[in-house]
Amino acid sequence: MNREQLRDYRAQTVPLFNSQKLKLGVFALNCSGGSIITNFPTDRQMSWDYNKSVIQLADRIGMEIALPIGRFKGQGGSSNHNGSSYEVYTWAAAMAAATENIMCFATSHVALTHPVVAAKQAATIDHVSRGRFGLNVVMGWFAEEMAMFNVALRKHDDRYRYGDEWLSVVKRLWSEDGGFDFEGEYLKLVGLESEPKPIQRPGPVLVNAGTSPAGVDFSARNVDICFGSPAKPEDIDQLLAVKTIADEKYNRDVALMCSALVVCRDTEQEAQAAFQDILDNGDWEAARSMLRALGVQSGPCNEGYDQRMRRFVAGYGTRPLVGTPEQIVDMLIDYSNRGLHGIVFYFKDYLSELTYFSERVMPLLKQAGLRH
Numbered sequence: 001m002n003r004e005q006l007r008d009y010r011a012q013t014v015p016l017f018n019s020q021k022l023k024l025g026v027f028a029l030n031c032s033g034g035s036i037i038t039n040f041p042t043d044r045q046m047s048w049d050y051n052k053s054v055i056q057l058a059d060r061i062g063m064e065i066a067l068p069i070g071r072f073k074g075q076g077g078s079s080n081h082n083g084s085s086y087e088v089y090t091w092a093a094a095m096a097a098a099t100e101n102i103m104c105f106a107t108s109h110v111a112l113t114h115p116v117v118a119a120k121q122a123a124t125i126d127h128v129s130r131g132r133f134g135l136n137v138v139m140g141w142f143a144e145e146m147a148m149f150n151v152a153l154r155k156h157d158d159r160y161r162y163g164d165e166w167l168s169v170v171k172r173l174w175s176e177d178g179g180f181d182f183e184g185e186y187l188k189l190v191g192l193e194s195e196p197k198p199i200q201r202p203g204p205v206l207v208n209a210g211t212s213p214a215g216v217d218f219s220a221r222n223v224d225i226c227f228g229s230p231a232k233p234e235d236i237d238q239l240l241a242v243k244t245i246a247d248e249k250y251n252r253d254v255a256l257m258c259s260a261l262v263v264c265r266d267t268e269q270e271a272q273a274a275f276q277d278i279l280d281n282g283d284w285e286a287a288r289s290m291l292r293a294l295g296v297q298s299g300p301c302n303e304g305y306d307q308r309m310r311r312f313v314a315g316y317g318t319r320p321l322v323g324t325p326e327q328i329v330d331m332l333i334d335y336s337n338r339g340l341h342g343i344v345f346y347f348k349d350y351l352s353e354l355t356y357f358s359e360r361v362m363p364l365l366k367q368a369g370l371r372h
């Protein structure tokens with residue numbers, strides 16, 4: 001399939017490529033704390049019923065993306081942030097069976113999952129969901145988590161070289177009939193085969209969230225959606241480089257999306273107060289441990305560190321969207337005008353806040369032409 005054929009095929013068959021101008025989704029529901037590193041009381045529960053209720057609601061209101069976090073170890077601190085989590089492939093398979101249209105994603109840490117296993121798991125969920133599976137390909141950054149597998153974290157850019165090989169094997173298993181051998185720098189595999197093929201051709205939707213130069217090039221070369229982490233609206237303009245590189249260097253389409261904490265209330269004061277509560281109850285020790293794992297240290301030369309810590313506590317480093325329904329929609333219009341294709345949300349209380357979002361924000365998004 002050439003680029004135009006792939007575009008047409010996906011527009012007709014894959015929900016993520018429907019005609020909605022701004023794609024929407026729910027992120028990080030499967031992990032305790034999600035993407036908010038705080039001890040603030042919440043109605044969310046680590047239960048399957050709670051997970052299913054939220055994603056079924058997202059599906060009913062037409063959202064396109066259910067994106068979990070692949071995590072095996074907590075971040076310590078008083079909350080042991082993300083310390084309790086559902087495994088993502090099994091989560092996606094069960095969620096696929098419980099939903100109609102939303103795309104259900106899993107995450108593969110390439111160094112922790114063998115590509116033959118990952119390819120087959122993905123094909124299986126693509127069948128369960130009738131073509132609604134997506135895979136987030138993660139290179140890994142949390143050394144203590146990888147130590148649980150006795151796997152060492154490679155040097156930063158080498159992780160992407162390994163990821164390239166891993167994904168080449170997976171893509172070939174999804175698309176090639178008959179057996180093949182693979183001889184790369186890291187992977188040497190003999191007599192590879194995998195049946196059945198996924199429903200989606202040439203394979204399930206692929207996602208990556210690398211924003212380093214190596215990560216952006218990997219995304220441009222290999223995946224369909226790159227998730228950036230904008231700290232401010234103008235960052236979107238820079239993150240769009242991934243689209244240009246994909247287009248000019250690799251003759252491919254890549255969409256840019258991001259994640260964000262949403263705190264939406266009837267008045268701005270209420271929204272700011274709820275946001276402040278998240279910060280006041282922040283688990284700073286867990287946030288520090290996460291930043292350390294990501295290679296960000298505090299120190300005299302790191303003036304932005306405290307600000308970055310606050311952004312991590314309230315949303316994994318991306319700009320939180322705080323305000324009234326009208327203000328939230330204005331922020332989303334601005335993101336869309338800058339070229340963002342989609343956004344996945346996390347909430348403090350997913351069920352009640354997603355209900356509020358569907359009643360108060362969705363109609364305004366329709367009026368604004370971002371949804372229909």
Ligand SMILES: Cc1cc2nc3c(=O)[nH]c(=O)nc-3n(C[C@H](O)[C@H](O)[C@H](O)COP(=O)(O)O)c2cc1C
Nearest residue numbers: 068069070107138139209210211212215227228259
């Ligand atoms: C939307 C989104 C989803 C992510 N999902 C995961 C995940 O499931 N597991 C994980 O370990 N890291 C996850 N990450 C973290 C990214 O993998 C990490 O930021 C990336 O590896 C950094 O790459 P870079 O060094 O190339 O910028 C996610 C990040 C974003 C923005």
